[in-house]
């Protein structure tokens with residue numbers, strides 16, 4: 001299932017960055033960026049995480065992550081610092097466990113192993129917690145929120161209007177397909 | 178937070194030089210009273226303990242509501258020293274989950290189900306021989322109910338054969354029943370149980386300048402679209418009528434003059450100053466817990482037991498609605514969690530909780546036990562929300578998706594409410610061993626359950642299990658008398674009555690003891706019924722405003 005631009009915009013709408021129509025992002029595309037775009041390393045690292053925490057059934061992950069992160073970080077500077085800090089933690093984990101400087105340089109198996117060995121899977125997300133808790137909050141859960149609160153992510157699970165997505169007041173009346 | 182959020186320190190918070198009415202509390206009770214009195218041309222000032230929230234922050238608050246790192250009270254900034262409390266009773270009472278402080282009050286967080294009380298709710302002593310009758314009846318409140326429904330904006334249908342009589346249609350059409358309601362409908366028909374719509378303070382179409390529901394599904398604790406009514410709507414309307422709002426201004430005490438009338442409300446500001454707001458009339462609308470607390474904090478040489486407390490009943494008869502429910506898995510898709518509100522309920526066991534039923538394919542046996550009213554609900558958000566599950570999971574990728582697919586899709590559940598009997602020993606007092614951020618003793622909630630309430634919860638479970646069994650549900654959980662919890666409806670504590678020895682306010686919502694002090698709140702309820710209280714609060718508040726207006 002392809003993650004579309006509409007999914008990224010829906011995820012942004014759910015995160016309060018743009019109106020449900022995605023007007024702000026579209027405008028930015030037309031007029032040139034207003035805020036500071038996220039650093040390329042941030043987008044690359046988040047994409048590397050998304051590729052292992054998203055199910056294999058979704059495609060077009062890099063574009064989805066980039067659109068989502070750009071919109072979100074430009075709009076929320078206080079969140080941006082948290083995401084950048086968590087990305088730096090991921091690089092430190094990669095260095096500690098596999099002696100490579102950057103998380104993105106690991107293959108997919110090792111990227112997943114890092115998340116498990118650093119206890120990012122077991123730790124509770126906490127924006128003010130330790131490294132694993134911050135990675136869980138700012139990177140892993142940001143990306144899971146973006147996916148599973150979007151129409152495509154919802155549909156994978158069987159709900160086309162997941163919590164957090166303003167998908168109208170009709171879907172709840174419909175029976176199973 | 179953006180600029181529209183109220184400034185914690187610098188905003189102008191000096192008193193209004195000329196005020197006819199000082200309303201304390203900006204939840205639905207205070208907001209409606211203030212709006213009505215300002216519309217009548219009076220100078221109104223509203224003081225609220227909490228901030229004015231920026232409407233644009235609601236989306237971020239919704240994210241907080243969904244993400245597991247943020248507990249529910251954090252969504253609306255509850256907790257901390259400002260909201261410290263004790264729970265000294267038999268049962269723990271989770272006060273900070275059950276209210277919000279700020280412009281809009283607890284309706285920022287509420288679910289938004291709004292029903293008129295049944296006629297029997299006002300006559301519990303006469304009909305059942307328990308508790309006490311209200312000094313007013315349904316007919317007295319009837320015009321105010323209609324008014325309240327128009328103000329809040331209620332989507333409803335006249336399809337409830339058990340509801341009290343009404344003349345006028347609801348302001349908006351009811352929400353269509355959910356798919357899972359249709360599953361329940363078949364089982365209910367086979368058992369002879371009637372389902373009907375839920376009146377919702379939620380826009381099913383554009384109403385009063387607010388758009389219709391777009392299905393974010395997070396109504397409780399936050400509706401980002403504004404389709405769900407919250408009382409900040411009427412605070413803005415009151416302001417448009419000339420009222421002034423002072424936020425982050427917790428009232429510390431009401432001070433009386435030599436004639437025994439309230440002269441000023443002494444309030445604190447974030448900058449550390451204290452001011453006194455004078456007015457001709459005062460309306461306290463601080464909710465069911467802070468209202469008695471404020472009266473108790475207002476003790477003085479003239480009022481050694483607290484203000485308006487010659488009966489000794491301020492804080493007493495604290496009552497709640499108890500949740501009862503059951504749910505489990507069905508071997509079919511149930512389509513839950515698309516929206517965060519209910520579309521169907523059942524009042525059949527309200528006035529006659531022990532009745533037996535007989536349907537096309539089965540029956541529910543009767544009970545001749547002494548029981549209170551029961552409201553039954555058919556939930557649209559049974560089971561986990563996939564997005565919340567994902568963020569709490571300990572696995573990723575395809576494993577995570579497999580687990581989500583396993584967990585989502587087959588849950589189904591019923592809820593319900595039962596009102597407890599008012600008991601004198603259930604009460605709000607001051608805990609002088611702990612203080613809030615202004616050095617005031619914190620509220621202490623003494624809460625316990627009586628046997629009649631427990632019995633009624635058991636009866637509700639019996640009916641719920643019968644329906645779920647008929648539907649073929651593999652029942653996995655039940656909330657019964659042992660594990661029940663409060664529905665977050667604070668009632669009692671400054672009860673209404675004709676006799677000053679037995680009550681705190683009179684039927685005109687004015688305190689017996691103090692001639693210019695009124696109370697707009699569920700704290701004046703004599704008995705709780707089993708229906709969500711806010712429409713009745715709103716109706717009483719409009720009645721209160723009318724009587725204040727008559728005196729001005």
Ligand SMILES: Cc1cc2nc3c(=O)[nH]c(=O)nc-3n(C[C@H](O)[C@H](O)[C@H](O)COP(=O)(O)OP(=O)(O)OC[C@H]3O[C@@H](n4cnc5c(N)ncnc54)[C@H](O)[C@@H]3O)c2cc1C
Nearest residue numbers: 202204205206226278279282283288289290428464709711
């Ligand atoms: C999770 C949840 C779900 C609910 N669902 C429903 C529902 O579906 N249907 C329903 O009918 N009801 C529901 N309720 C209850 C409903 O929210 C309350 O009945 C209603 O908000 C009470 O209105 P109020 O104006 O009396 O008090 P509140 O809304 O609590 O407002 C009181 C205000 O007073 C202010 N205040 C307190 N002390 C002071 C002071 N000393 N000085 C100045 N200001 C002060 C507070 O800051 C607050 O803003 C729900 C409540 C919760 C928490």
Ligand code: SF4
Nearest residue numbers: 390391393394396400
């Ligand atoms: S379901 Fe409707 S009322 Fe509830 S949060 Fe969404 S838009 Fe608001």
